[in-house]
Amino acid sequence: xxxxxxxxxxxxxNVRIRVRPDGTGVETSGVRMSMNxxxxxxxxxxxxxxEAGHGDEIVVVSIGPKVANDVILTALAMGAHRGILIxxxxxxxTLAIAKLLAKVVAEENPDLVLLGKQAVDDDSNxxxxxxxxxxxxxxxxxxxxxxxxxxxxxxxxxxxxxxxxVSLPLPAIVTADLRLNTPRNAALPMVMxxxxxxxxxxxxxxxxxxxASRLVVEKVSPPAERVAGKTVGSAGELAAYxxxxxxxxxxx
Amino acid sequence: xxxxxxxxxDLGVLSPATARVVHAVSELGPIDLLVLGHGxxxxxTEAAKLxxxxxxxxxxxPNTADGDSLVxxxxxxxxxxIVQSAGSVGKDRLPRVAAKLDxxxxxxxxxxxxxxxxxxxxxxxxxxxxxxxxxxxxxLTIRASAFRAAATGxxxxxxxxxxxxxxxxxxxxxxxxxxxxxxxATAQIVVGGGVALGSAxxxxxxxxxxxxxxxxxxxxxxxxxxxxxxxxxxxGQTGKIIAPDLYIAIGxxxxxxxxxxxxxxxxxxxxxxxxxxxxxxxxxxALIGDLFEIIPQLLTELDKxxxxx
Ligand SMILES: Cc1cc2nc3c(=O)[nH]c(=O)nc-3n(C[C@H](O)[C@H](O)[C@H](O)COP(=O)(O)OP(=O)(O)OC[C@H]3O[C@@H](n4cnc5c(N)ncnc54)[C@H](O)[C@@H]3O)c2cc1C
Ligand SMILES: Nc1ncnc2c1ncn2[C@@H]1O[C@H](COP(=O)(O)O)[C@@H](O)[C@H]1O
Numbered sequence: 001x002x003x004x005x006x007x008x009x010x011x012x013x014n015v016r017i018r019v020r021p022d023g024t025g026v027e028t029s030g031v032r033m034s035m036n037x038x039x040x041x042x043x044x045x046x047x048x049x050x051e052a053g054h055g056d057e058i059v060v061v062s063i064g065p066k067v068a069n070d071v072i073l074t075a076l077a078m079g080a081h082r083g084i085l086i087x088x089x090x091x092x093x094t095l096a097i098a099k100l101l102a103k104v105v106a107e108e109n110p111d112l113v114l115l116g117k118q119a120v121d122d123d124s125n126x127x128x129x130x131x132x133x134x135x136x137x138x139x140x141x142x143x144x145x146x147x148x149x150x151x152x153x154x155x156x157x158x159x160x161x162x163x164x165x166v167s168l169p170l171p172a173i174v175t176a177d178l179r180l181n182t183p184r185n186a187a188l189p190m191v192m193x194x195x196x197x198x199x200x201x202x203x204x205x206x207x208x209x210x211x212a213s214r215l216v217v218e219k220v221s222p223p224a225e226r227v228a229g230k231t232v233g234s235a236g237e238l239a240a241y242x243x244x245x246x247x248x249x250x251x252x
Numbered sequence: 253x254x255x256x257x258x259x260x261x262d263l264g265v266l267s268p269a270t271a272r273v274v275h276a277v278s279e280l281g282p283i284d285l286l287v288l289g290h291g292x293x294x295x296x297t298e299a300a301k302l303x304x305x306x307x308x309x310x311x312x313x314p315n316t317a318d319g320d321s322l323v324x325x326x327x328x329x330x331x332x333x334i335v336q337s338a339g340s341v342g343k344d345r346l347p348r349v350a351a352k353l354d355x356x357x358x359x360x361x362x363x364x365x366x367x368x369x370x371x372x373x374x375x376x377x378x379x380x381x382x383x384x385x386x387x388x389x390x391x392l393t394i395r396a397s398a399f400r401a402a403a404t405g406x407x408x409x410x411x412x413x414x415x416x417x418x419x420x421x422x423x424x425x426x427x428x429x430x431x432x433x434x435x436x437a438t439a440q441i442v443v444g445g446g447v448a449l450g451s452a453x454x455x456x457x458x459x460x461x462x463x464x465x466x467x468x469x470x471x472x473x474x475x476x477x478x479x480x481x482x483x484x485x486x487x488g489q490t491g492k493i494i495a496p497d498l499y500i501a502i503g504x505x506x507x508x509x510x511x512x513x514x515x516x517x518x519x520x521x522x523x524x525x526x527x528x529x530x531x532x533x534x535x536x537x538a539l540i541g542d543l544f545e546i547i548p549q550l551l552t553e554l555d556k557x558x559x560x561x
Binding site: 245 | 375490552
């Protein structure tokens with residue numbers, strides 16, 4: 001089967017971000033960027049399906065500025081075959097991202113589209129579901145296991161009550177959760193090889209989609225800070241504190 | 253300006269999150285509550301008691317994202333707001349519904365400032381975005397833990413809607429964690445354990461303490477990944493968001509992604525052998541030491557103090 005993987009370049013998940021003092025957003029200049037962790041699991045899932053004989057071609061696509069090339073190269077080094085960068089310097093909303101990806105799905109016609117379950121910058125958790133709607137395909141979000149079962153996939157999903165297994169006829173959309181697999185670190189020869197794999201760069205405007213934002217972000221502010229408390233010296237003192245809190249709760 | 257709230261339920265019981273969602277959107281307009289699924293009569297009866305609900309709609313639905321979304325879309329015409337809690341069902345269904353309606357959704361709302369203004373966290377809660385949504389329709393998910401529950405005592409009429417949809421996806425199995433502890437997302441007290449517990453067996457120390465306090469049980473991703481705790485106990489950016497009156501974090505370092513899930517906790521207690529752990533730094537009360545010594549002592553001391561819930 002042919003697999004399309006959508007990957008996003010975001011502020012590295014280890015960076016402690018800073019809200020700009022003027023409230024216009026989060027400081028991203030001079031900050032370490034990398035592939036969104038959930039997207040790494042999506043790429044790894046595609047490569048593993050390929051290794052198991054289920055992935056004839058793996059195409060990765062990223063929407064973002066020119067420098068988003070670097071996450072595409074990472075995915076190619078992990079084992080994807082071909083990359084597409086849809087270039088834009090604008091910060092697009094998830095609906096616009098999903099519409100662009102729907103165009104790519106129409107062109108490429110993949111059997112399976114893999115995405116991360118959420119991007120750790122906007123924390124939206126939208127695009128997979130929206131793409132499934134726009135392409136009228138069934139979806140399985142928050143996947144922690146994928147098995148091929150004839151012309152369908154059995155996908156284990158992590159949900160609030162535990163896990164559930166959904167059978168999805170292909171073509172379908174799956175979003176990856178963190179327990180799906182352990183993403184590989186590409187070995188140097190693969191990194192070198194990635195540079196010679198095809199990577200098409202196409203301006204976002206070429207797709208004829210209205211990319212204008214629907215929501216107005218008035219401001220971005222830091223959350224309230226917690227003040228440090230005290231240290232107690234024994235389990236007895238801690239028990240007394242907890243007992244106090246519990247009786248306050250019960251008084252309410 | 254009417255509001256359609258989609259109810260959350262599990263095992264034939266209305267989830268506590270729904271009352272909070274109803275309360276969160278009560279200023280936006282008259283609320284109809286939609287109950288999807290099979291055999292939901294008892295759930296609808298409970299839902300009808302929530303203050304602020306005009307009527308309860310019951311529709312049969314296949315419990316899959318594509319199936320449920322189709323049903324919701326059929327109702328969408330009559331409403332200005334389509335709302336569900338930001339639990340795993342709402343997160344799965346509402347962005348799909350929104351895209352079908354060509355609407356950009358506003359999700360994970362922690363504060364409703366007005367009919368079109370909302371606050372939502374980004375970057376694992378390290379920043380808060382204030383957004384205005386001037387679209388013709390609003391598709392919203394609400395972080396239930398950030399709101400109080402609507403009162404009960406209402407007796408709204410219940411209407412069953414005949415409805416049939418075919419879903420491409422099929423739900424073939426459900427595996428749930430057997431536990432009689434309270435709902436994590438809405439619990440008053442949560443006891444959380446980290447990877448320091450060392451095994452599933454020893455994680456029962458956390459469960460013992462939780463039992464004593466009538467608390468829900470939380471875990472870090474590291475503890476879940478290691479197989480010490482089930483995935484639905486995970487608290488954080490990728491797990492559940494909690495806002496208890498008291499959170500007791502044991503053997504948990506306090507990584508950014510874990511802190512994302514506990515920002516709403518009123519009081520935080522940390523038990524950790526490392527006085528420099530980030531969670532110790534922001535706890536209201538910390539006890540430094542070995543959790544394997546401290547928990548048994550704490551259980552005894554709580555008994556002595558007469559704490560029982
Ligand atoms: C994209 C992404 C999403 C993530 N989402 C989540 C999430 O939703 N939730 C989450 O929790 N994590 C999440 N993580 C993982 C997170 O970054 C941390 O790795 C994780 O929270 C660490 O768990 P921990 O505190 O149990 O382990 P550690 O960080 O290893 O901390 C263990 C702590 O136990 C203490 N300790 C050790 N022995 C003892 C003892 N005997 N007595 C007392 N204290 C002891 C240590 O001092 C230490 O502070 C995510 C990571 C990524 C990349
Ligand atoms: N700019 C983008 N380019 C490519 N894929 C994206 C982009 N934004 C989001 N995605 C995909 O959609 C997933 C969910 O993102 P979000 O809905 O923004 O949380 C990500 O993990 C990616 O797989």
